[in-house]
Amino acid sequence: MEANPTGTRKPDVAASPSANDAAQANGPAKPDVLVTEDLKFWYGKMRALSGISLKIPQHEVMAIIGPSGCGKSTYLRCLNRMNDLIASARVEGRVIFDGEDIYARNVDPVQMRRRIGMVFQKPNPFPKSIYDNVAYGPKVNGYRGSMDDLVEHSLRQAALWDEVKDDLKKSGLELSGGQQQRLCIARALAVEPDVILMDEPCSALDPIATTRIEDLIRELRENYTIVIVTHNMQQAARVSDRTAFFMVDEQSSGTLVEVDETQRLFTAPSDQRTEDYITGRFG
């Protein structure tokens, strides 16, 4: 997936549908759903993020790219306070979601995560049936509608319904890797979040399964704001409207180099380091 046969790693952005979409999207500015202001992050004494300020507009796909260890996953996990689960983690700065700083003292991360869902690098379905996997989120959130309808709707949105509709009692672990990942997406959609964070969702999948997930991401953009971390620049070019490029600075701490519309970032980057990275000169 990573290298294409011509040897150059610069993705052919002009041919990708999302790039055209992005070009057309230059209409009225969309409101920002998630804004980080000078977000700093430490694992124990080691600083992993040095002051990231980034705005994520509504109903767009924001891709975060960068070399390994540049803090892109760490940044993503700050956006729904997943890093709270790490004992030595420390955060400074603000993450504004829907007008509120999610790190404010009066914010319950549990309530907040119901609106900012996440899909992980490795598919992690629960060792339960397909149905129960999707129903888990609504159940813990006290959902009071028809669970059958919600499960079907979520599985349809995740383009998995037709493959599993006759076998909803089957364990989620019996599905293929790509199906498992779509199940995890359905699971995230079932709680009807505003934002879906995706941490390299295709890195454990084969090319065909990857294509399906990418198609899905483009469809979901209609109704959701998506932030996707990927080490695969072609993927960023294919699925995203905007791309943020992260790198490590001199203190080996993750930093935002540049963010722009995907088409512009890949064709006319304003920073030399971005240019070097997307043309494959390092990383």
Place this chain on the structure above:
Amino acid sequence: MLGARLTGRIPVAQDVNSSPGAPEVRSQFAPRRRRALIERGIHVVLFICAAASILTTAGIIFTLLGETLAFFREVPIIDFLTGTRWTPLFVSQSFGVLPLVNGTLVVALVAIVVAVPIGLMSAIFLSEYAPARVRAAVKPVLEVLAGIPTVVYGYFALLFVTPILRDIFPQTQVFNVLSAGIVMGFMILPMMASISEDALRVVPRALREGAFALGATKFQVTVRVVVPAALSGILAAIILSVSRAIGETMIVSIAAGLQPKVGFDLLSSMETMTAYIVQVSLGDTPQDTIEYRTLFAVGTLLFLMTFVMNILSDWIVRRYREVYE
């Protein structure tokens, strides 16, 4: 088979090269004699050590079976397994083992009722809630609890727990099942907690994160994702605990009394299979009598019960290894 392996030459390069009739050429890789001898010596020593425990087990089973078969030549196995009167030491002898099985199971049940909830909750606390420092402090304490000699537990039951029970329920007998069962529960608690905690800890972190990302609280993550995922390990812990409770001897000998009877009165005295074995072993029962052979019949039954339990738990644990992939 053993002899063939030990006396046979260690396969060396020569064996490969020497086709029949061909002149033997000394290979540059020819074995060093001394080293080959040492290797073979090590092989033999390790085998003897490994064989010792297996031979011991085989010997025990052999002895048990021999005397047990002799017992069943005199007492029909049906009478033994279904009879409800156990009076081998009385003049009117009767060999129904059910009272002893009843006593054993009732004590084990009390122990399980104590150990499973407390053990499971300690395990959940240690695995999911406790900060690393607390866990590092508490786990060794649990293991110390597991190292207390059972005779100490026995006297604790008789001299501490029983008086309290007698204050609460005046009709409590001095030797009673409840006291022995409760204390036995605390004895198997560390094992229950420790094995369950291991099962909870191996649940992948990714599963917890997946649940947290859906807006689940810590309690919801624990109860609806982590515990179900670890269920087979927890079941194995329960079965091993039951097995341990069935085989436990000192506590019941000291605190539960020696009255073989069928029933469920927790405040009265009952005799367990193990307590009976102790009673007869300590007495002056002459060898080669039917009374003496009851020891082996009861012992065999006890062995079978714990053996089945251990196999069951082993089977469950093996199944749960495959759960996540």
